[in-house]
Amino acid sequence: MTLSTGQQHQNNSLMAISDLEFTRLRDLIYQRFGINLTEQKRSLLVGRLQKLMRRLNLPSFSAYFEYLDQDKTEAGLSELVDLISTNHTYFNREKDHFDYFSETALPAVIERLKKQHRKDLRIWCAGCSSGEEPYTLLMLMMEYLGADYSSWDAGILATDISDRALTVARRGTYAMDRVMQLPEQLRRKYFIPAGQGEMAVCDKVKKEATFRRFNLMNTTFPFKKPFQMIFCRNVMIYFDQPTREALVSRYHQHTEPGGYLFIGHSETLGRTQTRYNYLKPALYQKGEL
Ligand SMILES: C[S@@+](CC[C@H](N)C(=O)[O-])C[C@H]1O[C@@H](n2cnc3c(N)ncnc32)[C@H](O)[C@@H]1O
Structure with missing residues (x-):
C-alpha cells in the first residue's frame, strides 16, 4: 500500500521523536542494557523503532513507552535490544x-x-x-x-x-555452510541432515x-x-x-x-x-x- 503525501506527512509527524523522548529512550537503554547510545546512533535507532512501532500499531513514542511500561514479560525489552545490538555469531568463532x-x-x-x-x-x-x-x-x-x-x-x-x-x-x-566452519569430526558425529540445505x-x-x-x-x-x-x-x-x-x-x-x-x-x-x-x-x- 502506498501512502498519499498527506498521510505520509501525518504518519511521519506522529512518529517523530522529541529531544525529551530521545533522552528518555537513551536513559532506559542505559539503565536496562548498560548501553550508551550516542547522538550519532539516534537516526539509525529511531528509523528501526519506527518500523517496530508501525508493526505494533503504536502511533507515537509516548504510546511506545507506555507499551514498554506495561510489558511485564520483558519481551518488549528484548525487541528493543535486538534493534541496538547484533546477534552476529558463527561456529568456531575465535x-x-x-x-x-x-x-x-x-x-x-x-x-x-x-x-x-x-x-x-x-x-x-x-x-x-x-x-x-x-x-x-x-x-x-x-x-x-x-x-x-x-x-x-x-x-x-x-x-x-x-x-x-x-x-x-x-x-x-543451521545452514550447511555455517556448520561447515566446524571440524569434520564434529560435523559427522553431532549433526543430522535436516533438508533444504540445513543441518540439525x-x-x-x-x-x-x-x-x-x-x-x-x-x-x-x-x-x-x-x-x-x-x-x-x-x-x-x-x-x-x-x-x-x-x-x-x-x-x-x-x-x-x-x-x-x-x-x-x-x-x-x-x-x-x-x-x-x-x-x-x-x-x-x-x-x-
Ligand atoms: C554478538 S552476540 C555474541 C554471541 C557469541 N557469544 C559470540 O561470541 O559469537 C552478542 C549477544 O549479546 C546479547 N546481549 C546484549 N545485551 C545483553 C544483555 N544486557 N543481557 C543478555 N544478553 C545481551 C545479544 O542479544 C547478542 O545475542
Missing part, C-alpha cells in the same frame, strides 16, 4: 578459545573435580545468541569425556536477552543445553552454585566501562576458585578492574583459595 577449552581448561577442571570426588561440571554461556557457541562447547565436552559423559552432571546453561536469538538456538538447525544438532547434544532469557544487567544472579567456566564473548563491547566492571565482578563472585572467564578477543579487562588473574588475551582465571 577458535583459540575452543582449543584452550578442550586442551587445557576442561582437563584441568575435570581433574580438580575428580580430586574433590565431584562430578558437577557447571558452564555458563552468557550472551549465547543463536546457539553456535554453547552447542560447540557441548560437543567438545562430549568428545573429551567420551562414554563417561553420561556419568557427569554436566550440560550447559546458555542465556541471552534476545527472544529472536533464543528461538533459533532452541531449534538448533543431534538430540543427544540439544538436550544438554538449557536456553533461558536472562538480562545480564540484573544486579543479582539467580544461581545457587558457582560455575567453573563462564563464556561472555563479544557481549560486553556494547557496555560502558562501569557497567562492564560491575558485570565482571558479578561473574567473579559466581566463578569457582580456579575457574575461567572467556571474553571476546577484541575485549580487554584492565588489570586493576578485575579480581580475575590474566592468563592470555581474552582469558582470565579466578585464583585458588
